[in-house]
Amino acid sequence: MRAAVLAFVMGGVALAAPPSLLWEGKVVWTLPAATSTWSSTLALGWSVAGWEWKSKASFGDGVWKELTFSGSGSLGEIRLSPSLSFDPQAPGFRALTVPWKAEAFGVKSEGVVRLEERGFGWGVTFLGPSGSPLERIRLRFNLKQFLDEVLSDTFAPSFSFGEVRFAVALPCCVEQLRGWVSFTKAGFSELGVRFPLPLPRETGLTLFSVVRFSVDRKSVFLGPGFIYDLPPCVEAFLGLDWDPSTWTIHGIKVYAVGWHCQLGAVRVRGLTALEDIGLVKKPYREGLWVTWEGAGCCGPARLVAAAYFGDGGLLFGLGEVDLGLEVPLGGGIVLGLVVGDPGRGQS
Numbered sequence: 607m608r609a610a611v612l613a614f615v616m617g618g619v620a621l622a623a624p625p626s627l628l629w630e631g632k633v634v635w636t637l638p639a640a641t642s643t644w645s646s647t648l649a650l651g652w653s654v655a656g657w658e659w660k661s662k663a664s665f666g667d668g669v670w671k672e673l674t675f676s677g678s679g680s681l682g683e684i685r686l687s688p689s690l691s692f693d694p695q696a697p698g699f700r701a702l703t704v705p706w707k708a709e710a711f712g713v714k715s716e717g718v719v720r721l722e723e724r725g726f727g728w729g730v731t732f733l734g735p736s737g738s739p740l741e742r743i744r745l746r747f748n749l750k751q752f753l754d755e756v757l758s759d760t761f762a763p764s765f766s767f768g769e770v771r772f773a774v775a776l777p778c779c780v781e782q783l784r785g786w787v788s789f790t791k792a793g794f795s796e797l798g799v800r801f802p803l804p805l806p807r808e809t810g811l812t813l814f815s816v817v818r819f820s821v822d823r824k825s826v827f828l829g830p831g832f833i834y835d836l837p838p839c840v841e842a843f844l845g846l847d848w849d850p851s852t853w854t855i856h857g858i859k860v861y862a863v864g865w866h867c868q869l870g871a872v873r874v875r876g877l878t879a880l881e882d883i884g885l886v887k888k889p890y891r892e893g894l895w896v897t898w899e900g901a902g903c904c905g906p907a908r909l910v911a912a913a914y915f916g917d918g919g920l921l922f923g924l925g926e927v928d929l930g931l932e933v934p935l936g937g938g939i940v941l942g943l944v945v946g947d948p949g950r951g952q953s
Contacts, residue, residue, distance in 0.1 A: 625652035656680065663694070670694035684708045699723060703754060718754050725756040727763045741784075742771040766791055780804065796820045807833065830855060839867050841877065843885065861885075873897045890914035890925055905934035 628649040645666035652659055657679030664672040676689040685707045691700040702721040709715070717730040727748035734740040748756060748763030757766050768789040775782055785799035796818060803813035812831040818824065830846050841864040847856040862885050864877035875895045879886045886893045892915040899908050910930040915923040 625650055627651075673697075683710065705754075718749070720749060720754050720756055722756045724759045725763075726761045727756045727766075729754070739772050739774055740770070741773050742769070744769045744771075764791070794821060803828075810834070828853060832858070839865055841865060843883070871898055871900045887914055887926070890916040892916070892923075902933050907934065908932045 647664045649662045659677040673692040673694040678687045688704045704719040712735040714733040719728045729746040732743045746767040751767045771786045773784045780801045783801045788795040798818045800816045816827040843861040845859045862879045866875040894913045896911045912928040914926040916925045
């Protein structure tokens, strides 16, 4: 089954003043049945008293998918980026998220406040001055450890996770020792340290060790790496084939190789993936990207072309081609065109 994609993007600004309007529409034809699906995104932005505001609505598969209202601005020394989202199908409130950043006395701080229908939570992070042994203090209150989402059903948030990261310069052998201490609501969670092991550069190898202590276990990990210098136009994604159970190096693993060059206003890049690590769109193993940026009749224009190769397909295993074009039409209006044929040569 094959599909052809045709998308139009148009944006306009009235007399170079707010509000600004962006509309994006996409039509996908699935062959051979020639069935089509339509999706659209409408965004409206404007500036008020130094604040940038934006509302966005998305439609696809015959239903409204997204409805958000966001902004960014400053209150004194505090930078805020509030975002309010709704479920357009219910309709109903989904979440209010307010990230913020500030700096005082050489200490940077970041935080987030999150309100959902199920509960409320907040978190704060303090970053130490450059060169300070104390690198970061991170605290979460009824928020998930790695996501800005409410952890449990409550509007009275209590402590849920904390972490302190530090770096200590040593006088000999190991140049720097880095580590962390983490806590949960139940108490101590983990103490970890990470440090490089000194090896002469002539060996072409690097070593680092990670030691972890927790309430019920401890572990020691030794990780090797190697140093390589490539020509300026060549790319390589390499690693050591390392067995940590026997501390044995079996060889070098090559994940992908590629090249890139700049020819005037044209940039060309090619990449061949020998293992699937997310560098090339699935299910293909090779990609070729060409980007051109130049002057159009009414302003800067941009053309992007991408070709993906795999098993089967047409010439040289060609399986998919994507083309994108952005052309200013004047008066603050930009026309964008995206054309693709995903799945060619694929079952």
